[in-house]
Amino acid sequence: SLDWRMQLNNYLQLSQQNNILTWEQSCSGPAHARVWTVIAYIRNIEYGRATAATVSIAKEEAARQTLAALHAERAGR
Numbered sequence: 001s002l003d004w005r006m007q008l009n010n011y012l013q014l015s016q017q018n019n020i021l022t023w024e025q026s027c028s029g030p031a032h033a034r035v036w037t038v039i040a041y042i043r044n045i046e047y048g049r050a051t052a053a054t055v056s057i058a059k060e061e062a063a064r065q066t067l068a069a070l071h072a073e074r075a076g077r
Contacts, residue, residue, distance in 0.1 A: 004063035008040075011067060021066075025055055040066040 012018040024039045038058035040048040048065030052058035 004060045004067060008063045008067045008070075011070065023059065023062075025058070038062045042066065042070070 008021070009018065012021055020043050022041045022044070024041065026037050027034055028037070029035045035051055035053065036055045036058045037049065037051045038055060038061075039046055040059075040062040047069045048062035050058040050061030050065065052061065
């Protein structure tokens with residue numbers, strides 16, 4: 001799988017905005033069936049949100065969504 005978090009970090013560094021990304025993660029469900037939700041924020045605005053069985057899978061998907069949204073914004077300018 002592609003490393004979306006690394007791609008997102010690289011993208012933000014190239015645009016000199018690597019300090020604007022923040023993450024929030026929460027966990028729900030019983031111990032044997034935990035579900036993680038990860039939200040990616042750019043300048044405190046939600047750009048990506050994903051839910052998965054592990055933090056890292058959820059974070060990868062949230063990073064993918066964030067990168068897609070940033071590319072779409074840039075294309076729309």
